[in-house]
Amino acid sequence: MADELNQIGRLMRALRCESIAELARELDVGVSTAYAWSARGKVPNEYVLAVALRTGYSTEWLEAGVGKAAAAPATGDAPTxxxxxxxxxxxxxxxxxxxxxxxxxxxxxxxxxxxxxxxxxQAEAEPAKKAAKPRAAKRIGDR
Structure with missing residues (x-):
């Protein structure tokens, strides 16, 4: 999980996301947009409010890390x-x-x-499939 000292980290905690890419999917924005927010250290207020309404976390905590984090939900109640x-x-x-x-x-x-x-x-147990061997170029007249 991300650092909860920053806004992106708090949003990730509230939505139980493990990566910025996962956060982007949850907020229905592009991954590059979410990374830009992370670099800037600021998420638009409309997304902060949406996360607060969806999760029960306080807007003050999501926005600035001030006050109590969650208004209600007990740990484990909200699906990841x-x-x-x-x-x-x-x-x-x-x-x-x-x-x-x-x-x-x-x-x-x-x-x-x-x-x-x-x-x-199975996918983890099998080694990566070997790249297909390149076929020898057919010469004119070969079959």
């Missing part, structure tokens, strides 16, 4: 950006695929914690 993205994707599925995902989640939940924590994802 990753959880919100998964929910959005889930809602876009048809009913059959929603049931498949529910079964997968149930099966994963039933596995011992050690198995799921230590088992690397």
């Amino acid at each position: 950006a990753r959880e919100r993205a998964l929910l959005t994707d889930f809602r876009g599925l048809d009913e059959f695929n929603k049931r498949v995902m529910e079964r997968v989640a149930f099966a994963l939940h039933a596995l011992p914690a050690q198995v799921t924590a230590d088992a690397p994802l």
Whole structure:
């Protein structure tokens, strides 16, 4: 997480984002815009207000780090950006695929914690696919 001493860090904390790119997605702005805000040390007030309304954090704290951070939400109540993205994707599925995902989640939940924590994802376990070998140029008349 970002440094909470600056405005970007406080917004990231409120939205539970782990990167400026994730914050940009949450605020529906370009990544370059969010990085510019970070470099400038200032986020437009409209975004600060939107985050305050969405999360329950005080505008004073989000803006300047003054006062109490959160007006209400208990830790863990608000979904992370990753959880919100998964929910959005889930809602876009048809009913059959929603049931498949529910079964997968149930099966994963039933596995011992050690198995799921230590088992690397297939993409992480496989070395990067080797670049395709360039084909030899065909000469006229070769088949």
